[in-house]
Amino acid sequence: MNAPAGRPQCGHTQAFGLDTGPVSTAPVIEPEFFAREREAIFRHQxxxxxxxxxxxxxxxxxxxxxxxxxxxxxxxxxxxxxxxxxxxxxxxxxxxxxxxxxxxxxxxxxxxxxxxxxxxxxxxxxxxxxxxxxxxxxxxxxxxxxxxxxxxxxxxxxxxxxxRQTLEQAMGDFNQDLKPFPFDQMICAGRWRYHVKANWKVTMNAFQEGYHVAFVHKRSAPDAFTGTDNPYCNISHMKLQPNGNQHLSVPGNPAHDLSPTEQIAFKFGSTFTQGTGGRGAYPGTQQDKSADWGFELNILFPFSRINVGAGWYYLDAFWPVSQNETVYELAYYFPKPKSAAEMISQEFSKIVLRDLSREDLYTNEVTQRALNSGAIKNITLSDQEAAVRHLYRTVERLVGR
Ligand code: FES
Ligand SMILES: [Fe+2]
Structure with a gap:
């Protein structure tokens, strides 16, 4: 299929000096590799x-x-x-x-x-x-x-x-790119924890590319993040930092057909599936670098994220437990609601995010079981999965493989 006009189809992987070859499955199925990650990465981050x-x-x-x-x-x-x-x-x-x-x-x-x-x-x-x-x-x-x-x-x-480094050093470019977001003006509106039978990288990697959206989320989000001009949810702006941190702008679909519930919900504040909703630029985001801006994923190596949108953010982490177990934790923040309507609007966005996440987590477990069979020794990644490759390569480098 030809690249839709205005959509970059390549350039992320090589722009960040990454290779284009296959990626070994050993780091997500071998208990020995997990033990080495613990000593080389988790004890120091x-x-x-x-x-x-x-x-x-x-x-x-x-x-x-x-x-x-x-x-x-x-x-x-x-x-x-x-x-x-x-x-x-x-x-x-x-x-x-x-x-x-x-x-x-x-x-x-x-x-x-x-x-x-x-x-x-x-x-x-x-x-x-x-x-x-x-x-x-x-x-x-x-x-x-x-x-x-x-x-x-x-x-x-x-x-x-x-x-080995201060927290400020670990945050890298987020000190400039993300810190201006008005985090202190929002409060926690909900928190979930899931026990997932999958490696932390398998789990996390399903949350840092848009390629799966048209398939895994075809019922829950049929056109919020994909449309005729971007059918595969191409990530238009990506920044992969040498320390393992990553930034991705997830596109919104400007032609998204709002459901009756969304129309009511978005009138009162929350905008999870509607980008800015016409509300203009938001501090601490990269809207200006992305056509059809939706929201942003900011990954703090190794396994947590601060994801920001227009008027909301959510924190999540993929806590490793063993080579094939992860605890996924998510906390959603909004401005303090000033009315029942705003509260209901926020509840709607929370539930949409919860359901999308559960679709991803189910797929993670099925993927892990298939990988555990050992039938394939490598996975094959596209340019749109550059952030997935970046995580694997950063881990391999630190573990010394
Ligand atoms: S008081 Fe004895 S172990 Fe705590
Ligand atoms: Fe997803």
């Missing part, structure tokens, strides 16, 4: 916890995240002094898991094994029968800290003893 510092605004507010790939759990809490800190979720007495709740607001935590108590700044407050211990210095028994930093208000942790 900043992880976006998909939560903002302003979502734990009060002293004592906390939340817990289990990081399966590193076999650990982290507690993030705002201390009595107002400072946010991150700790390993482990009691320093005999190593029991300290915090069982997922989140909350507390004065401190008490270990349920022998009752040691800790304040939300990580210091030990009370040791039962303390006189039985030998030279116990409580000031040295605080919770082990985890490196924590924020970027545009988002909380990140790093489990390295000495992180």
């Amino acid at each position: 900043w992880f976006n916890l998909l939560k903002r510092a302003d979502e734990i605004p009060n002293p004592g507010d906390f939340f817990v995240r289990d990081i399966e790939v590193l076999g650990t759990s982290v507690v993030v809490a705002r201390g009595p002094d107002g400072q946010v800190r991150a700790f390993h979720n482990v009691c320093t007495h005999r190593g029991n898991r300290l915090v069982r709740a997922a989140d909350g607001c507390v004065k401190g935590w008490q270990c349920d094994f022998h009752g040691w108590t800790y304040a939300t700044d990580g210091t030990v407050q009370f040791v039962p029968d303390e006189g039985q211990f030998f030279d116990l210095d409580k000031s040295k028994m605080g919770l082990p800290s985890v490196h924590l930093d924020t970027w545009a208000g988002f909380l990140f942790v790093n489990f390295d003893d000495a992180p």
Whole structure:
């Protein structure tokens, strides 16, 4: 088929210095490769916890995240002094898991094994029968800290003893390209977690190309992102950073035939399947570089994203668990609704995104099972799948394959 007028059909892959050959399936099916990823990548990267510092605004507010790939759990809490800190979720007495709740607001935590108590700044407050211990210095028994930093208000942790780069360095070009987005003017409107039986790269790669849209989403989004001028959802603007970060502009279809529900929903704010909806440029986006702008995917290597649209954004992460298991987590942010109509409008966009994601996740599991058969040793990628290739090549380089 000829390239539709005005649509770039090639140039992403070679523009970013990538090869054009086949890509091995070993990195998504071999347990040994996953073990090497853990040591070479995951132990050293900043992880976006998909939560903002302003979502734990009060002293004592906390939340817990289990990081399966590193076999650990982290507690993030705002201390009595107002400072946010991150700790390993482990009691320093005999190593029991300290915090069982997922989140909350507390004065401190008490270990349920022998009752040691800790304040939300990580210091030990009370040791039962303390006189039985030998030279116990409580000031040295605080919770082990985890490196924590924020970027545009988002909380990140790093489990390295000495992180190899600052969070700002890890964000690369997003410091200029994405940071101006008004993240602080929106609040979390919904959060989901899915357990997916697929490798984290198989899962994530289905979310960073438009080639599948006309097929996987043919019923749920028959013409929102594809149309006669762009039938295969070609990505018109792509930026692949040497550190593994990626930016993709997903096109919208200017001829998208709004359903009656969309017509009502978009009148009151949300625009997930309608690009800007005629609302003009949005700060921190690359609208000017993309014809028929829809929304943007911003991938923070290795596995989280900050995806922005005109008046909304969503955070997601493809948390690796094993070579064929991933936890997909998604949090959707909107301006605080000022009316019931705006709330319903936002609910509509949330559900559309949820359903689209579930279609992708189902395909991921089917793909993984087929890959596990070992019947093919390589996959074949088009220029429109340059971001997929970039992820594989970045991982292979770091793992040393
Ligand atoms: S392990 Fe926590 S008090 Fe003993
Ligand atoms: Fe999709």
